Amino acid sequence: MKTASNQPNQQNQKTPAFLMKGLAGRKTLKGRVTINGAKNAALKAMAAAVLFDKKVRLENVPHTADIDTMSAILEKLGAKITPVRNHVMEIDTTGMTAANSTDIDPVLAGGMRASVVLTGPLLARFGKVSFPAPGGCVIGARPIDLFLEGYKKMGAKVTLENGLYQITAPNGLSGMDNFFHIISVGGTETLMMAATLAKGKTILSNCAKEPEIINVAEWLISCGAKIKGAGTSTIEITGSGRNIGDAGKLLHADQAKPFVTIPDRIEAGSFLLLGALCAKDLVIEKCEPKHMTAVLHLLGDAGVIMEVAADTITLKGNAKPNSQSKSFNISTKEYPGFPTDLQAPAVVFLTQVTGESSILETIFEGRFKYVEDLVQLGANITVTDPREIKVKGPTAFAKPIGDLYAHDIRAGFAIVMAALVANGHFKIHNAHLIDRGYESLEERLTSLGADMRRS
Numbered sequence: 075m076k077t078a079s080n081q082p083n084q085q086n087q088k089t090p091a092f093l094m095k096g097l098a099g100r101k102t103l104k105g106r107v108t109i110n111g112a113k114n115a116a117l118k119a120m121a122a123a124v125l126f127d128k129k130v131r132l133e134n135v136p137h138t139a140d141i142d143t144m145s146a147i148l149e150k151l152g153a154k155i156t157p158v159r160n161h162v163m164e165i166d167t168t169g170m171t172a173a174n175s176t177d178i179d180p181v182l183a184g185g186m187r188a189s190v191v192l193t194g195p196l197l198a199r200f201g202k203v204s205f206p207a208p209g210g211c212v213i214g215a216r217p218i219d220l221f222l223e224g225y226k227k228m229g230a231k232v233t234l235e236n237g238l239y240q241i242t243a244p245n246g247l248s249g250m251d252n253f254f255h256i257i258s259v260g261g262t263e264t265l266m267m268a269a270t271l272a273k274g275k276t277i278l279s280n281c282a283k284e285p286e287i288i289n290v291a292e293w294l295i296s297c298g299a300k301i302k303g304a305g306t307s308t309i310e311i312t313g314s315g316r317n318i319g320d321a322g323k324l325l326h327a328d329q330a331k332p333f334v335t336i337p338d339r340i341e342a343g344s345f346l347l348l349g350a351l352c353a354k355d356l357v358i359e360k361c362e363p364k365h366m367t368a369v370l371h372l373l374g375d376a377g378v379i380m381e382v383a384a385d386t387i388t389l390k391g392n393a394k395p396n397s398q399s400k401s402f403n404i405s406t407k408e409y410p411g412f413p414t415d416l417q418a419p420a421v422v423f424l425t426q427v428t429g430e431s432s433i434l435e436t437i438f439e440g441r442f443k444y445v446e447d448l449v450q451l452g453a454n455i456t457v458t459d460p461r462e463i464k465v466k467g468p469t470a471f472a473k474p475i476g477d478l479y480a481h482d483i484r485a486g487f488a489i490v491m492a493a494l495v496a497n498g499h500f501k502i503h504n505a506h507l508i509d510r511g512y513e514s515l516e517e518r519l520t521s522l523g524a525d526m527r528r529s
């Protein structure tokens with residue numbers, strides 16, 4: 075029996091679903107898939123637009139639901155946005171003011187954790203920000219203590235009233251020396267952005283090193299920010315010394331300095347894992363294999379034959395049965411380790427190959443909710459600890475389970491993979507969660523030969 079916890083938002087009949095027919099273990103998909111820009115870089119560049127004194131242009135922006143949510147939040151704050159068309163968008167924050175542009179909409183912010191990244195630029199520019207305390211989310215508690223501690227060290231005052239944080243720094247932010255006691259992508263990006271307008275030098279130690287951080291930092295540097303060390307564990311920022319109320323000391327961009335989003339390494343890794351199981355011939359184009367070392371090594375060791383070029387990965391003649399590939403163990407880690415965002419798709423891969431694997435989730439404590447769905451399909455998975463599972467493969471997915479559920483963006487992709495591998499017809503509920511991170515997934519998979527549509 076499915077439990078209520080296994081069926082998020084099932085009561086909301088209006089959410090979209092994917093209707094799919096599985097391939098029953100056959101590897102028939104073929105063609106080319108183009109990788110979009112990284113949503114987790116584009117979202118941060120959108121937040122960074124608040125640091126600028128002019129309209130900014132963002133290129134290679136994926137048109138995912140999270141990008142639309144961030145647009146809506148910025149528009150409510152007074153930004154003018156030219157929505158994503160052909161993967162280009164423009165954001166003009168010149169009309170934003172301290173009087174009208176510092177209260178982040180609690181409802182919109184509740185739908186997307188990345189909204190907390192906006193607090194840094196808003197506080198740095200306007201000297202105040204209010205936003206809702208983020209609740210527990212489907213992949214774990216996701217606290218914001220690192221952000222709040224950082225703001226306090228920069229001279230801000232933090233209060234929590236009626237579920238809303240009020241952060242104020244009427245004299246502007248000051249530089250600081252900060253050590254992240256937990257490595258945090260959002261924490262690193264947010265404090266780095268806030269520090270670009272602060273007075274004096276900020277040193278951030280034990281930083282996250284994700285490529286998306288470098289992508290944003292390099293753009294900010296090209297527009298006048300003084301940032302050294304992004305992509306290493308120590309980032310040093312010399313702020314512009316902004317006094318709140320001053321017209322100047324913001325960053326400058328022009329059409330010649332657009333933000334160009336790097337390829338989405340998680341989307342590319344997702345298609346690679348899916349292709350390894352279900353495709354005969356697949357070319358993954360416009361990706362950045364240099365950012366995908368962990369997954370490429372594991373799949374190579376498992377026996378998946380890939381040709382890796384500068385910006386493509388090709389699975390050619392990948393027709394041998396999946397049971398001829400070997401299992402591997404995973405421990406999710408900060409970049410360049412194995413990304414937590416590929417944990418669920420990798421587990422689906424491991425259900426189909428030969429051997430026993432152990433998967434340790436070290437980043438988020440609640441990222442195994444999809445396991446119940448896989449077990450119902452026929453997977454042999456044991457949860458040995460809230461953060462660890464054991465998978466024994468191969469197992470055919472032949473059980474007649476019609477209704478499957480996306481629990482979050484990545485677990486949703488994993489369930490699509492599982493349905494493709496399986497024998498039967500499936501309805502994948504909560505497709506809107508998949509839309510948060512993957513643009514037009516059903517169209518892209520259909521073009522490879524999958525039987526899939528939106529309902």
Ligand code: EPU
Pocket residue numbers: 114117187188214215216217218219220221256257258259260261282413414415437438439483484511
């Ligand atoms: N953490 C704290 N306190 C904080 C902030 C984080 O304890 O103040 C903890 C988190 O609870 C977690 C760990 O630090 O246990 C790492 O979290 P991190 O801050 O690095 O994650 P994030 O910035 O919230 C981003 C991505 C996630 C991705 C993680 C890890 C965005 C918008 N989100 O989240 O992406 O899983 O880094 O790589 O960039 C996704 O795209 O599906 C997704 C969830």
